[in-house]
Amino acid sequence: MNSPHLKIIPLGGLGEIGLNMMVVEYGETLIIVDAGLMFPEEDMLGIDIVIPDFTYLRENRDRIQALIVTHGHEDHIGAIPFFLREFQVPVYATPLTLALISEKLREHNLLQWSRLVRVLPRETIRIEPFEIEFIQVCHSIPDGVGLAIRTPAGVLVHSGDFKIDNTPIDGRRCDLARFAAYGEEGVLALLSDSTNVEREGYTLSEREIGRTLREIFRECPGRIVVAVFASNIHRIQQVVDIAREFDRKVFLNGKSMVANIRIARELGYIDFDPDEEIFLPDIQKLPDSQVLMLTTGTQGEPFSALTRMAFNVHRKLKVQPGDTIILSSKFIPGNERAIHNIINNLYRQGAEVIHEQVKDIHVSGHAYREELKLLINLVKPKYFIPIHGEFRHLVKHRQLAAATGIPPERCVVAENGNIIHFMPEGTVVEKGVEAGRVFVDGKGVGDVGDLVLRDRRHLSEDGMVIASLVLSKETLEILNGPDLISRGFILEETKPEILDGAKCVVLEVLDRFISDSAVWDCADFQMEIRRELKRFFQRVLERRPFIYPIVVEI
Amino acid sequence: MNSPHLKIIPLGGLGEIGLNMMVVEYGETLIIVDAGLMFPEEDMLGIDIVIPDFTYLRENRDRIQALIVTHGHEDHIGAIPFFLREFQVPVYATPLTLALISEKLREHNLLQWSRLVRVLPRETIRIEPFEIEFIQVCHSIPDGVGLAIRTPAGVLVHSGDFKIDNTPIDGRRCDLARFAAYGEEGVLALLSDSTNVEREGYTLSEREIGRTLREIFRECPGRIVVAVFASNIHRIQQVVDIAREFDRKVFLNGKSMVANIRIARELGYIDFDPDEEIFLPDIQKLPDSQVLMLTTGTQGEPFSALTRMAFNVHRKLKVQPGDTIILSSKFIPGNERAIHNIINNLYRQGAEVIHEQVKDIHVSGHAYREELKLLINLVKPKYFIPIHGEFRHLVKHRQLAAATGIPPERCVVAENGNIIHFMPEGTVVEKGVEAGRVFVDGKGVGDVGDLVLRDRRHLSEDGMVIASLVLSKETLEILNGPDLISRGFILEETKPEILDGAKCVVLEVLDRFISDSAVWDCADFQMEIRRELKRFFQRVLERRPFIYPIVVEI
Structure with a gap:
C-alpha cells in the first residue's frame, strides 16, 4: 500500500455524535473536512469541551492543504480555533458558515491570522490533485453543503449533515440534481449522515412547524417566549414572520441569539426588520399580547436566560402567570433532567409550557431512512461509508445501504482512527492512526486525561x-x-x-x-x-x- | 383548624417521580400509603438511594397505625426498611407486594421484627376511624391496587399506579366496578397517578407486546436475549410463553431476575415450568436457535450482566454474532447515554439490538390521558388531587380534571410537605411539614447533606x-x-x-x-x-x- 492512493481517515464523528473531522488524502496532499467539537458526556467531569486528537495531523503537518467546512454547527466548526492555532491552512466554507467561524476566531484572537475562503454552492475549488464541488443541502442551519471530491481514484460524495426538505423556508432546496449528476457519472464512494437512520419515513418539512406555532399563537393572549437554537435561522424566521402576523414585537434574549441574528441580517439570511425588534426596557411598556421573546437555553444550560427565568433569578426578566413558553427544539439525551427541571419551574412561576414531547414543534435536520435511501439511489456509489453517528447508527446505515442494493461487502463500517485505503483491488480498512478525544478544561488543552478524570470521579463519589x-x-x-x-x-x-x-x-x-x-x-x-x-x-x-x-x- | 378533621400530607412523590409516601390522618389516627425510594439524580454525587424525610412521622410517632402499600415497585416500597427500623407498625399489602417487601426486609435483617398483613383485592381492613378497601388495578407489576379509604369526612380514592388494560396477561382487570360503586356512593377526593398525563389516548395493552416479540422470534435464528425489568412478571410471562412456542429454553440472568421468578412461582403468579429453564453450563450444549436469555440491566446499570456482556467483561457469557438482543423497557431519562453505550457495544460484538426507540416492544404501566379521564368520570369526586408526578404533571392533570368537569377550585395541586385540610367549608392547603429528600450513602442515612454534595460537586469539577x-x-x-x-x-x-x-x-x-x-x-x-x-x-x-x-x- 505504498504507491500513492486514496485514503480516508476519520478522526472524529464515526462511532459518536459530534466531533466531526475527516482526512481525505492522496499522495502528498491532505485535506480535512470539518473540525467539530463535542460537548462533554456526564462522566467527563469538569470538562468544558472535547476536541479531536490532532496527532495524525501533527505528523503530517506539511501535507495539509485545506480545511473544508460543511456547515456552521459546533460539532463541525467548534474545534477550528484549536486547529488553526496549530495548522495555518486556508478554510473553505459558504458565507454563513464562514461568518460563524469568523465570530469564533475573533473570540480566540485568531481572526487576523486566518485565511478564510468563501465558496458558494455549485462552485468548485481545486486543491491538487482534488477538485471539490460544494452541493447545497437542507439542514437545521442555513448554508449547509455536501461535497463532491474528485480524486484521481474517483469521485467521493460526502453528504454533510443533510435532510431533504421540499418546501424549505429560504427556498434553497437540497441540490438533488448535482447528486444525481455525479451518480450518473459514477461515484467511487458515498459518505452519508447516519444520525437518524433509526427513524422510519421522511422528516417533516421545517415549514410544518410554522403551522403548529401559528395555532399556538392564535390561542395565547399573554406573552409568548420561544426557545430555540440560535443557529436555527429558519425556525427563527418563521417565529418572526408569525410574530409579525400577530402584531407582536420581538425581544432577542441571549448572547448567541443576538450575535446570530446580527450575522444573518448582515448576510441577508433573515428577513427581520429592526423596527420589529424591541429591547428590554420596552417589554413592560407593551401589552402582554404584543410581546414575543426569542431565547436560547433550550437544553437547560445552567446560566442561560431561560434557566434564570425559570428559577426566578433573572435580574430583569420575570416569568408571569399567563406566559406561554415554547421549547422549539429536541431534548438532547443527557439533558432531559435539566430540561424537565426548567419546565417544572416555569409551571411553578405560573407559565404554560409547550415542548416537543407534547406537541409537534420541532423537526429534525437530519434525513430519515427514506431520505437516506433516496440519496444512495441517486448517487449510486461503488462503496458506501456511513458517517456521523454512534456505532449502532453506522451498522444500521450499512444495513440500509445493503438493502438498497449496494453489495454488503462494499458497505464499509469504519471508526475513528481507521484508514480506509482505496486500492485498485478494493478497499482495505486498517487500524492505525491515533484518534480520540482531547479534553479542554479552562485554558488547558489535553492536560486533563483519563487519570485525572478517574480521580475526579473518585472524589465526586465519596x-x-x-x-x-x-x-x-x-x-x-x-x-x-x-x-x-x-x-x-x-x-x-x-x-x-x-x-x-x-x-x-x-x-x-x-x-x-x-x-x-x-x-x-x-x-x-x-x-x-x-x-x-x-x-x-x-x-x-x-x-x-x-x-x-x-x-x-x- | 383544631377540631379533628381529615388531613392528607404528602411526604414524597408530589412534585417528583419516585419517593412516594403519603400520610392520611384523622384525629388521633395516622396511616401511611407507600414508602418509596428514588434513585439519585445526576447531581447527587455518590448517593446510593434517596428516601423521604421522616421528620413529621417522628413527631407523631405514637399515632401511626399502619403502612399500606399499593404495589411492589421500588418507588413505593424501597424506603420500607428505613421506615420500619424506626416505626414498628403493621404493613398491609397484596401477596406479591408483601413477598417483595419480605425479600427486602430479609436483606436488612428486619423480617423477624416486622408485622406483615396480607390483604386481597376487594378485602377491607379497619383501622379506626378508617376503613380501607383494596381495589385491583393493572400496572407493570402484578398485584397492584388502588385504595378506597373511608373516613369520617368521606371517602378518599387513591389510584395507586395504574393503567386500564382490558386484556391483561393474568386476566386480572382493573376493577372499574369498585371505582364506579364508590363514585355512585359519593367520593370526597380522588388522588390519581399523573405520570403519563402528557400522553394522549390510551396505553396499549401489555398483550400487544407479545405480538411484536413473536414476530421478532420468528425471524431470529440465533440466540435471543430479552432484557426486562425483573418485576415485570407479565412481560416475562409473555417471553416465556413465546419461548415455549419457539422451542427455546430460558436462562435467567441476574440476581433480581432469579429472585423475582422464584417468588412469582411460589405464589403462582407465573406459569413457567422448571424444565423450561436452563442453567449456565447448558447454554453451550444447545443450538443457538433454542436459547433464550432473560436478563436485567435495561437501564445500563454499570454492574448488570447485560452491561458486562456488552463490554465483553462477563466471565461466562459472551455476545456472539447472530445474537439478537431485545431491550423491552423504557429508556428512563437520565439513563439514555448509558443505554446507548450498551447498544453500541453490543453491535460491536456483532449482535443485533432491538429497542423501544425502533420497535414497539414496550408499553407503559401508567394510564394515558383518556384513561385518566375515565377514572375521574367513574369516581366523580368532589375534590381532585393529582399525585405521582413532577410539578408539570400535577398541573396538567389538574387541567385535565377541570376539563373533565371537576370545578377548577376543587382541583388541588399540592406538593410534598403541604397539609391538605378537609374542613366542612372546603379544603385548605397549608405549608407546614418538613419534607424532602434524605440521602443514603453506604451505611449512612442523612449524614450527607447539601453541603457535602456541594463539596463533591466542586471536587468533581476541578x-x-x-x-x-x-x-x-x-x-x-x-x-x-x-x-x-x-x-x-x-x-x-x-x-x-x-x-x-x-x-x-x-x-x-x-x-x-x-x-x-x-x-x-x-x-x-x-x-x-x-x-x-x-x-x-x-x-x-x-x-x-x-x-x-x-x-x-x-
Whole structure:
C-alpha cells in the first residue's frame, strides 16, 4: 500500500455524535473536512469541551492543504480555533458558515491570522490533485453543503449533515440534481449522515412547524417566549414572520441569539426588520399580547436566560402567570433532567409550557431512512461509508445501504482512527492512526486525561479525607496532629465520632509501626495509614473516600 | 383548624417521580400509603438511594397505625426498611407486594421484627376511624391496587399506579366496578397517578407486546436475549410463553431476575415450568436457535450482566454474532447515554439490538390521558388531587380534571410537605411539614447533606490542590515544604510548571506576611494562600480546584 492512493481517515464523528473531522488524502496532499467539537458526556467531569486528537495531523503537518467546512454547527466548526492555532491552512466554507467561524476566531484572537475562503454552492475549488464541488443541502442551519471530491481514484460524495426538505423556508432546496449528476457519472464512494437512520419515513418539512406555532399563537393572549437554537435561522424566521402576523414585537434574549441574528441580517439570511425588534426596557411598556421573546437555553444550560427565568433569578426578566413558553427544539439525551427541571419551574412561576414531547414543534435536520435511501439511489456509489453517528447508527446505515442494493461487502463500517485505503483491488480498512478525544478544561488543552478524570470521579463519589501528622525525625514523637480533615465525605457534626475514630486509627498504626518495624519507613507508614483508614471507613460507613496521608518528619 | 378533621400530607412523590409516601390522618389516627425510594439524580454525587424525610412521622410517632402499600415497585416500597427500623407498625399489602417487601426486609435483617398483613383485592381492613378497601388495578407489576379509604369526612380514592388494560396477561382487570360503586356512593377526593398525563389516548395493552416479540422470534435464528425489568412478571410471562412456542429454553440472568421468578412461582403468579429453564453450563450444549436469555440491566446499570456482556467483561457469557438482543423497557431519562453505550457495544460484538426507540416492544404501566379521564368520570369526586408526578404533571392533570368537569377550585395541586385540610367549608392547603429528600450513602442515612454534595460537586469539577508547609513557631523559618499535591486537577507531567509556580506563590505569600504583618496570624496566612493560589490557577488555567492549605507551626 505504498504507491500513492486514496485514503480516508476519520478522526472524529464515526462511532459518536459530534466531533466531526475527516482526512481525505492522496499522495502528498491532505485535506480535512470539518473540525467539530463535542460537548462533554456526564462522566467527563469538569470538562468544558472535547476536541479531536490532532496527532495524525501533527505528523503530517506539511501535507495539509485545506480545511473544508460543511456547515456552521459546533460539532463541525467548534474545534477550528484549536486547529488553526496549530495548522495555518486556508478554510473553505459558504458565507454563513464562514461568518460563524469568523465570530469564533475573533473570540480566540485568531481572526487576523486566518485565511478564510468563501465558496458558494455549485462552485468548485481545486486543491491538487482534488477538485471539490460544494452541493447545497437542507439542514437545521442555513448554508449547509455536501461535497463532491474528485480524486484521481474517483469521485467521493460526502453528504454533510443533510435532510431533504421540499418546501424549505429560504427556498434553497437540497441540490438533488448535482447528486444525481455525479451518480450518473459514477461515484467511487458515498459518505452519508447516519444520525437518524433509526427513524422510519421522511422528516417533516421545517415549514410544518410554522403551522403548529401559528395555532399556538392564535390561542395565547399573554406573552409568548420561544426557545430555540440560535443557529436555527429558519425556525427563527418563521417565529418572526408569525410574530409579525400577530402584531407582536420581538425581544432577542441571549448572547448567541443576538450575535446570530446580527450575522444573518448582515448576510441577508433573515428577513427581520429592526423596527420589529424591541429591547428590554420596552417589554413592560407593551401589552402582554404584543410581546414575543426569542431565547436560547433550550437544553437547560445552567446560566442561560431561560434557566434564570425559570428559577426566578433573572435580574430583569420575570416569568408571569399567563406566559406561554415554547421549547422549539429536541431534548438532547443527557439533558432531559435539566430540561424537565426548567419546565417544572416555569409551571411553578405560573407559565404554560409547550415542548416537543407534547406537541409537534420541532423537526429534525437530519434525513430519515427514506431520505437516506433516496440519496444512495441517486448517487449510486461503488462503496458506501456511513458517517456521523454512534456505532449502532453506522451498522444500521450499512444495513440500509445493503438493502438498497449496494453489495454488503462494499458497505464499509469504519471508526475513528481507521484508514480506509482505496486500492485498485478494493478497499482495505486498517487500524492505525491515533484518534480520540482531547479534553479542554479552562485554558488547558489535553492536560486533563483519563487519570485525572478517574480521580475526579473518585472524589465526586465519596469526597476526600486528609490525615496530617508531624513527627520528630529522631524520636518519632508526635510534634503535631494527627489532624483529620474531610471534604465531600460526611456532614461532620452529624457523626463527630467518625473522624475521631479515624484519628485513633492513625495513632494505632503509628504505635504498631514504632513497636513492630525493624526499620522505620515513612512511605510504608503512609501506605498503612491509607489502608487502615480505608478499611475503617468501609466498615463504619461503607464509603471509600479519597484518603491522603501527609506525614512530615522534622 | 383544631377540631379533628381529615388531613392528607404528602411526604414524597408530589412534585417528583419516585419517593412516594403519603400520610392520611384523622384525629388521633395516622396511616401511611407507600414508602418509596428514588434513585439519585445526576447531581447527587455518590448517593446510593434517596428516601423521604421522616421528620413529621417522628413527631407523631405514637399515632401511626399502619403502612399500606399499593404495589411492589421500588418507588413505593424501597424506603420500607428505613421506615420500619424506626416505626414498628403493621404493613398491609397484596401477596406479591408483601413477598417483595419480605425479600427486602430479609436483606436488612428486619423480617423477624416486622408485622406483615396480607390483604386481597376487594378485602377491607379497619383501622379506626378508617376503613380501607383494596381495589385491583393493572400496572407493570402484578398485584397492584388502588385504595378506597373511608373516613369520617368521606371517602378518599387513591389510584395507586395504574393503567386500564382490558386484556391483561393474568386476566386480572382493573376493577372499574369498585371505582364506579364508590363514585355512585359519593367520593370526597380522588388522588390519581399523573405520570403519563402528557400522553394522549390510551396505553396499549401489555398483550400487544407479545405480538411484536413473536414476530421478532420468528425471524431470529440465533440466540435471543430479552432484557426486562425483573418485576415485570407479565412481560416475562409473555417471553416465556413465546419461548415455549419457539422451542427455546430460558436462562435467567441476574440476581433480581432469579429472585423475582422464584417468588412469582411460589405464589403462582407465573406459569413457567422448571424444565423450561436452563442453567449456565447448558447454554453451550444447545443450538443457538433454542436459547433464550432473560436478563436485567435495561437501564445500563454499570454492574448488570447485560452491561458486562456488552463490554465483553462477563466471565461466562459472551455476545456472539447472530445474537439478537431485545431491550423491552423504557429508556428512563437520565439513563439514555448509558443505554446507548450498551447498544453500541453490543453491535460491536456483532449482535443485533432491538429497542423501544425502533420497535414497539414496550408499553407503559401508567394510564394515558383518556384513561385518566375515565377514572375521574367513574369516581366523580368532589375534590381532585393529582399525585405521582413532577410539578408539570400535577398541573396538567389538574387541567385535565377541570376539563373533565371537576370545578377548577376543587382541583388541588399540592406538593410534598403541604397539609391538605378537609374542613366542612372546603379544603385548605397549608405549608407546614418538613419534607424532602434524605440521602443514603453506604451505611449512612442523612449524614450527607447539601453541603457535602456541594463539596463533591466542586471536587468533581476541578479536583483539589493541597499545599502543606511546616514552620518554626518561633522564627517562622520553613522546616518542611511547601509541598503541593493535586488530584483530579491536572496531569502533572504535562505541565510541571503549574505546581512549581504554585509553590512560588506560597513562598511569596509567606515572605509578604513575614515582612508586612505586625502580628503573625496563621489562620490569615492560610486564607491568603488559598486566595492567591485561587487567583494563580484561575489566571494560568481558568480552573478553580478545591484548595486546602495545611500550615503547621512547631
